[in-house]
Amino acid sequence: MSPPRSPGALTPTVLREVSSDLRLACMRISRRVRSESSDTLAPHQFSVLARLEKGALTPRALAELECVSPPSMTRTVSGLVDRGLVDRTDDPEDGRRVILSLTADGTRVLREIRRARDEWMAVRIRRLDPEDQAVLRRASVVLARVAAE
Amino acid sequence: MSPPRSPGALTPTVLREVSSDLRLACMRISRRVRSESSDTLAPHQFSVLARLEKGALTPRALAELECVSPPSMTRTVSGLVDRGLVDRTDDPEDGRRVILSLTADGTRVLREIRRARDEWMAVRIRRLDPEDQAVLRRASVVLARVAAE
DNA sequence: TATTGTTATACTCTATAACTATA
DNA sequence: TATAGTTATAGAGTATAACAATA
Numbered sequence: 001m002s003p004p005r006s007p008g009a010l011t012p013t014v015l016r017e018v019s020s021d022l023r024l025a026c027m028r029i030s031r032r033v034r035s036e037s038s039d040t041l042a043p044h045q046f047s048v049l050a051r052l053e054k055g056a057l058t059p060r061a062l063a064e065l066e067c068v069s070p071p072s073m074t075r076t077v078s079g080l081v082d083r084g085l086v087d088r089t090d091d092p093e094d095g096r097r098v099i100l101s102l103t104a105d106g107t108r109v110l111r112e113i114r115r116a117r118d119e120w121m122a123v124r125i126r127r128l129d130p131e132d133q134a135v136l137r138r139a140s141v142v143l144a145r146v147a148a149e
Numbered sequence: 150m151s152p153p154r155s156p157g158a159l160t161p162t163v164l165r166e167v168s169s170d171l172r173l174a175c176m177r178i179s180r181r182v183r184s185e186s187s188d189t190l191a192p193h194q195f196s197v198l199a200r201l202e203k204g205a206l207t208p209r210a211l212a213e214l215e216c217v218s219p220p221s222m223t224r225t226v227s228g229l230v231d232r233g234l235v236d237r238t239d240d241p242e243d244g245r246r247v248i249l250s251l252t253a254d255g256t257r258v259l260r261e262i263r264r265a266r267d268e269w270m271a272v273r274i275r276r277l278d279p280e281d282q283a284v285l286r287r288a289s290v291v292l293a294r295v296a297a298e
Numbered sequence: 299t300a301t302t303g304t305t306a307t308a309c310t311c312t313a314t315a316a317c318t319a320t321a
Numbered sequence: 322t323a324t325a326g327t328t329a330t331a332g333a334g335t336a337t338a339a340c341a342a343t344a
Binding site for chain 2: 006007008009010014015016018019020021022023024025026027028029030031032033034114117118119120121122124125126128129130131132133134135136137138139140141142143144146147148149
């Protein structure tokens with residue numbers, strides 16, 4: 001029995017080919033963006049800052065979100081506090097807890113890294129001819145959906 | 150003066166939006182492929198195996214290609230040799246040199262990792278409607294070109 | 299004397315286990 | 322007694338400096 005496939009959908013062979021090409025392209029672009037847009041933060045530091053951007057969190061919550069042990073998070077956060085990118089304050093309602101939040105500098109660093117990364121991509125899309133640009137414009141919507149699932 | 154832009158090309162505003170969405174989608178997909186396709190190798194190990202797949206290399210050449218110090222490469226290679234994925238033999242023409250190559254097991258591991266990663270992507274593309282699949286089919290060609298530039 | 303590869307040593311990020319302070 | 326966070330310690334990965342063997 002062959003798998004169900006709506007009329008007009010990719011054949012199994014083409015599906016395999018497209019999946020492989022697309023997967024490889026995403027991973028290569030991702031690697032090049034990271035290595036060529038001169039990030040000032042290590043990946044785990046960037047990731048923590050991005051979490052805090054959506055709202056203040058405790059070290060424990062951050063550790064769970066980032067799939068890392070509490071002691072590792074203590075260390076990562078300490079580095080960010082030392083650099084003035086994260087603020088650490090005691091929870092007034094529970095003396096055991098600590099509340100972590102982004103500083104203005106943290107917000108600025110995050111924005112600058114994103115700007116540089118987006119620029120890397122924009123430079124390359126600007127070089128394409130209008131037809132290819134249109135293809136990527138439509139693909140960006142579909143890929144964003146795939147990435148978010 | 151505004152930048153040169155061929156007729157039909159994306160406006161600066163749309164270009165920024167598409168670049169940002171596409172860049173983020175690529176990075177998210179890349180991260181999820183790495184974390185959800187249960188790789189049996191660390192990224193630096195996979196990378197070394199993929200280099201050796203194209204042909205045997207010396208430790209020094211590998212270190213340069215991977216932008217890593219020779220002692221680090223010694224360590225990485227030792228781990229792969231211990232796992233039976235890489236073969237280390239003396240160069241018969243130059244007693245100082247060592248020649249590293251993939252074993253049959255190394256080839257098999259590499260192929261299995263790629264298969265699992267491609268499958269992650271294929272599962273998600275299969276779920277899309279035919280129109281979105283067609284968009285990604287065309288985009289895969291353009292993105293592969295961008296990634297390879 | 300220059301080059302290849304490895305060993306010695308140190309720094310970072312990760313982890314688990316033990317400890318302190320608070321609920 | 323349970324929980325939040327940190328400190329103690331150890332295991333990978335990275336690096337630079339020093340060393341052995343060969344050209």
